[in-house]
Amino acid sequence: MSLSPSSNYSLKVLYDGYSRMEKGSMRANCTCTLIKGPNNMIIDTMTAWDRDKIVSALADNDVKCEDIHYAIGTHGHSDHLGNLNLFTKAKHIVGYTVSFGDIFFIHPFETGEPFKIDDNLQVIPTPGHTSADVSVVVKTAEFGTVVVAGDLFEREDDVEDPSLWKYVAGSENMESQEKHRNEVLLMADYIVPGHGPMFKVTQAMKDVVKKSSENR
Numbered sequence: 462m463s464l465s466p467s468s469n470y471s472l473k474v475l476y477d478g479y480s481r482m483e484k485g486s487m488r489a490n491c492t493c494t495l496i497k498g499p500n501n502m503i504i505d506t507m508t509a510w511d512r513d514k515i516v517s518a519l520a521d522n523d524v525k526c527e528d529i530h531y532a533i534g535t536h537g538h539s540d541h542l543g544n545l546n547l548f549t550k551a552k553h554i555v556g557y558t559v560s561f562g563d564i565f566f567i568h569p570f571e572t573g574e575p576f577k578i579d580d581n582l583q584v585i586p587t588p589g590h591t592s593a594d595v596s597v598v599v600k601t602a603e604f605g606t607v608v609v610a611g612d613l614f615e616r617e618d619d620v621e622d623p624s625l626w627k628y629v630a631g632s633e634n635m636e637s638q639e640k641h642r643n644e645v646l647l648m649a650d651y652i653v654p655g656h657g658p659m660f661k662v663t664q665a666m667k668d669v670v671k672k673s674s675e676n677r
């Protein structure tokens with residue numbers, strides 16, 4: 462495990478996301494994650510209909526909306542962005558856009574540059590699902606390195622069954638998505654996917670990535 466001795470970050474998944482076909486319509490909501498520590502962060506704020514759920518889940522974790530320093534939407538789909546306006550004390554990062562109020566900060570995510578918050582917390586570009594997806598990398602004492610990956614991973618099953626992320630969730634650029642999936646599988650001890658519970662990255666998952674890069 463790549464533990465940083467100085468990390469005092471903790472991570473709590475507030476809601477497990479899902480996606481399924483039901484009577485001919487897609488029912489989906491995103492996984493919503495809270496990171497607590499020197500910088501508090503909420504990642505993917507569900508749909509606009511989930512305001513009360515989010516406020517009460519934060520209260521259960523002794524966090525008020527105004528305690529959040531960073532509010533992240535991993536990409537620009539409506540089921541990941543519904544409640545950003547609860548977090549008016551926070552810097553917002555939505556895809557590659559970084560803003561606070563009407564101030565927009567230039568950050569070159571498109572060149573691959575991570576947005577480093579501190580030694581244990583950063584936002585990295587992981588395009589593919591859309592052309593401007595980001596993921597959060599946090600070092601925690603409890604879980605080691607966790608990558609909160611949005612829809613880079615739909616859910617754990619898509620590691621075995623790529624048709625889930627390629628065709629069911631949809632991918633704007635499969636080649637790019639696969640490259641970033643592989644990088645995340647190698648760096649993470651745990652992954653929080655966009656529409657399912659957090660899962661452990663097994664050695665077998667890492668070995669598949671290593672083998673595929675050797676054969677290239």
Ligand SMILES: [Zn+2]
Nearest residue numbers: 491538612655
């Ligand atoms: Zn999604």
